[in-house]
Amino acid sequence: MFDPVIEFFERIFNALGRGIGVVISFLLWPFVALAGWYRRRGFLLKAIVGGILVVFVGLYGYFFWQTQVWSGFDPDYPAKREIMAVTPGAQQADGTCAPSAMVSVTSDLIDFNVNENAWISSMILYKAGLFGVDWDHTPFFDNKAAFQRGVNQAIRRTTVEFVDTLGRVRGTSQVDGDLQDARGAMQFDEYTWYLSWPFLPKTPTPSFYRSAIADLAAFNTRLENCSAIYDARTDNLVQFLDRIASDVGSTSAILRDRSENYNGGWFDTRADDRFWFSYGQLYGYYGILKATREDFRDVVAQRNLGQLWDDMDEQLSAALKIQPFIISNGNESGWIMPTHLATMGFYVLRFRSNLVEIRGILDR
Template identity: 35%
Template sequence: MGLRERFSDFGDRMRHKWMYRRSSMTGLKTPKPDWQKMKASGWLRKSLAIFAGLLVLYYIGGAFIIHDIEDDVDFRPPAEDVADGGSKAVSMMAALIQREVNDKRWTANDPFFIPSALLDNMPNYQTGVMSALARFSFELTDQLGRLRGSSQADADLSKVSGLLQYPAETWIWDPAVSLWPRASAESQYRDARRALLSYNRRLAAGEAVFDRRSDNLLSTLDRIASDIGSSSSALDTAVDDPALFIDFGADDTFYNVKGQLYAYYLILSALREDFAPVIEERGLDQPWAEMLTSFRKAALLDPWVVTNGAPDGVIVPNHLAAQGFYLLRARTQLREITNILLK
């Protein structure tokens, strides 16, 4: 027992003795204190305080350890995911899934008892990355992975496009849907990665198709431009409703778009290698580099706190408006490249 507790216990005893003596003088009866109950109550309070402290440490410390938003624009697939003669963009997709699902923790579907359930920036970022991969998988299936539009879609790529549409928030159990366990989002994404690697191995062996025509590239860039156009609409909606100081939804939108633009930056960098002959033949080296620079700048925006002030505000900046500027610039440059491909 510490010095403070001893003084406290001594004070309690002296107070009860004085009350007992006073009651003897006045004729009133004061019951003697039950020291065992008092000690039990003190231990209970201490135990609850320790438990609360450990709980706070578990959630705050655990969330801090898990939190990891990686926006390395120089990220490259590991050697084992790259097949000679395969698609660089497909290798990049597989590498991003490996990094966000296997190397890190997939946080978008974490239940309440996992510390990362407190996070919101990392889950939104990962969801943004996966949404870009899911969108690009449609182009792989419908355009790039088969000859013309009349040939059969590749089985692996069809599987990928289906698996990547799986809701990012799905955990292994949801009593609101079913009492039985079900497939989690990360398990579906792992299957998609295996299918991507299978397709790339077959492509390297000459058993699959990656049609490197200019019209396929044009169609792919058009779809990416349309996808980030919808993101600009989400940013516009948020900017139209600025907050004076704190906007708890602004960071969700910001990091979701950041993840999307980051993934597209890496995919477009890889497509530059896949379509090198077309890009060089059409003189697109400079426009492509400028377009990638805009995506890069948008992907690297990383404010300490995301604020959504008035666009013409002086004190509180608007990070969503800044992100939207680079997004729209990248989209305009995509359109310029597709216009050149049309000629």
């Protein structure tokens, strides 16, 4: 009675098996052909080709390791910092002046990006892509790169504010040289390797970012020696929060566009880099804004912003707890595939709302 049904399903599974076998054979054919060609060559040519293959295997092994292992990653890293007790630039009991927590955290984030971890976006194999396809357009090996670029976006925004407002008096005094050098280094292209077309030697991206660490450290040292300016005024804080709100507002628009127009679920190959860029941006701003509260402690106390700032920190902390193994961009009304982009977009908007609320109180 059930024999025809059983035979029907057997035929289906046999056909699927043959189809999968054909696909696998097609994918493996170039490697099988190369192995056959290699076996027929002489010893010298085998040694040369084998050496090249060993180099490529080593490079890809290093690339795989660096993209999968996130050294020093800790969403709760701001809570583990020692909190400064004095406003930056203010003289302390020992005669020195207090350094800036914002400058210190920004420097630590750069160090996390390029020293504790390899800078993925300028690695030669990342630039080469998957058989010429940009890694950002595949589901593989791009999450850490997108996260690092998100952190870098927060760093860039902050270094601009150091130069334009915080490191000078009311924007009319001379620009601080160390801060200007740090800003210039952080604006450098994120994708530069040691060579550029047409194969001219270049200073790679991580070297520029490492120089910014030294510039920021030099500024903080001068600040401790009471020979630099740090202007922690209310209007400077208002401007900084405005710029961050604009920055994350742009990110929210990108998330919304991807979420609304590309409902590919687990198969949306661009959802992961959109998600992790946003995550990295919030990761960077979480630490920077914790430090901002320290640097502007007098302003926060005078305007009674403590509770609002705590709420903003809680929003950022909650957003950084979202760490799905696979990023899905499903339909918001769907019930099988989740919509991680819409969830992240919600937290980004809540964070932006907190910024706008604090800014409104400061502007009264």
